[in-house]
Amino acid sequence: MSIQKTHGDKGSFAAKQERFNQILWSARHIFPNNIKREVYGKLLLVIAFLKFMSDLTQNKASLTPKLDDKNNASIEACEEQLKISQKHSFYKLWQSRHKTGIGKRINQTLQAIEEANAKYLKSGKFSVFQNIDFDNKQLGNQQQRNTVLCNLLDYFNQSELALDISLQEQITINSNGFKFLIEKLATSKNDTQQSQTPTAISNLIATLLAPQPGDCIYDPVCGSATLLIQCGRKIFEHYKTSHYRLYGQELNHDMWAVAQMNLLVHGETDQRVVQGDVIVEPGLLDSKGQLMRFDVVVANPPFNSDNWSYLHAANDPFLRFARGIPPKSKGNYAFILHMIESLKSDTGRMAVTVPHGVLFRGGSEQEIRAKLIEENLLDAVIGLPEKIFTNANVSVALLIFRKNKIDNKILFIDTNKPRKAAKNSTKLSAKEAEGVSTVYYQYSQASSRLVVKEAPIKPHITQNIHEKIYTNEKRISLVKQHAYVASLDEVRNNNYNLNISHYIDNSNNQPAAEWDKLFQERKELKVQLGDLENEIEKHLKDLGYQG
Incomplete structure (x- = not known):
């Protein structure tokens, strides 16, 4: 079993990670101020997930990352991974972002991904995206929803979220960024119970x-x-x-x-x-x-x-x-x-x-x-x-x-x-x-x-x-x-x-x-x-x- 490991400037990598995290967290400002964290938080995580997993598929990366604690990714060959076809990728949605009804198309895309990956995205009668609704009327009327979601797709397609680095480093930054987003959404939650393990x-x-x-x-x-x-x-x-x-x-x-x-x-x-x-x-x-x-x-x-x-x-x-x-x-x-x-x-x-x-x-x-x-x-x-x-x-x-x-x-x-x-x-x-x-x-x-x-x-x-x-x-x-x-x-x-x-x-x-x-x-x-x-x-x- 061959292991690939990246070696680079740790300081530079850490700076890239910090900037990447900041960009992810700033995406919340795309949503109107009256939208509750419980609503926009779910949508942010799902779009980030779809973007990151689409990137792996687009790069034909049939590789599974296992990460060390020094922000360097190591990758092992893996026969199985989440499968996202081109027609159901983040980039296909981005291409049609200006067409009306983008919220419904995102929902349909997520449903298709669930069906193709039931092993990972379903558990009995439950599925990962069943409570996710990008056509939610809380985002406004049809035109307002289209505008918000178009901006969201544009935001996640920006060049600063597609760094010119090795695949291993990109996977590390993506996964660390996703974890950071989860933690930020949890710590901004106003409750009295422990939300995340530090x-x-x-x-x-x-x-x-x-x-x-x-x-x-x-x-x-x-x-x-x-x-x-x-x-x-x-x-x-x-x-x-x-x-x-x-x-x-x-x-x-x-x-x-x-x-x-x-x-x-x-x-x-x-x-x-x-x-x-x-x-x-x-x-x-x-x-x-x-x-x-x-x-x-x-x-x-x-x-x-x-x-x-x-x-x-x-x-x-x-x-x-x-x-x-x-x-x-x-x-x-x-x-x-x-x-x-x-x-x-x-x-x-x-x-x-x-x-x-x-x-x-x-x-x-x-x-x-x-x-x-x-x-x-x-x-x-x-x-x-x-x-x-x-x-x-x-x-x-x-x-x-x-x-x-x-x-x-x-x-x-x-x-x-x-x-x-x-x-x-x-x-x-x-x-x-x-x-x-x-x-x-x-x-x-x-x-x-x-x-x-x-x-x-x-x-x-x-x-x-x-x-x-x-x-x-x-x-x-x-x-x-x-x-x-x-x-x-x-x-x-x-x-x-x-x-x-x-x-x-x-x-x-x-x-x-x-x-x-x-x-x-x-x-x-x-x-x-x-x-x-x-x-x-x-x-x-x-x-x-x-x-």
Whole structure:
């Protein structure tokens, strides 16, 4: 399998991406001021999707992009991709933009594309474009609609959205731009719930769970599929392979449609995302009608949902609530329990964002929490910066669960130090994320959690690997102000209260110096890991194994 990779001026590329994003977002001004975001947002995303996918078809690019985190695209040959014929392309619509009834023609084009690509654009009775209407009377009378849509097609056909760069770079810029447009539309939405998983958190989750080739990755409340895409990118970045599969479910139809478009723009064709209520009717079942099991499960569920199908839990046919039924007014543990039951017994690991109340509230939540801890499933509790979710004014933590733990300890990490807020949110810096990863990997290596997977490695080679990584005399060096490894007895003595302040004293911390130290340790570990990977690759080649 040949991999093509682009190399160029990163600064110049970043500038092009920023300009491209600005142009995309400015397209909203084409619509009259009285048009609601819910209306123009859908139309913007669909036109952008149609334009980007038409560009691939027009360039005869039977290639699927997998993107790394440095804004350089890598492309693998792929037999399947979204098919858009010339007569149904963006450019065919643009050519007829001055003819009356352009809204109806766009609708007919979208319907034809759905029929030709049902595998990707339909799920049961639902389809991606079924709630999209470019002939919507909210855009004005027939003449006004024609004018708005003509301007919209002209805008997306401008030269600044057709950069004179390589195909790989164009695909990267398109997919990054589409993601940017989704995020901007979400953050401009006036609600009190978390809308999108911040990029820093998506990156952190993918790093901590370390998805590997062959993994099946699942998000039961996938939203726009940001977490799924990031996990896929992490595999391609590290292993240069597309050998993985993404799965998801999303309750909201419009968001499910956005997820499908986002996945396809990012080149993720080996995926299955269904629409529906994952508590009432989980849509991913095996041949025996039971819940499918996955290697990696990730989610950013609704915080403290009071509309999580509480009445269904007592008679759940999948027995997800055997540990207890979460309170009707707070459904956080409903999603956690579903995720736990969706893990494979050997390789299963998961990450889930939760409001801090999940860590310490009493009642049925305490009972569920105690059982999860006693079953030795909880691996780590990571406190995230305050207000990191733009529209959710709650403190948030990241919980890591694993099915393959060999000790009964729990790692606590606190990133919530005094910081300067940027507008409504507080970001997790790249350096801080590196620090969290360093602590977690040191902890995992010290307790022999990291496992060499799938490769047919002989026993003596495996032993050498363990000698080099896992049996380190230093074991683990944690920053006392920011991390702590708690024993099961300690957690029991705290009555299963996971409030981070019970385990980490953050009163007189010196965050900058400590995180700098962790960052340096991370760099040193990367060098060691690179040497190890070279040795593993050599052994695999000797064995005749081809990745």
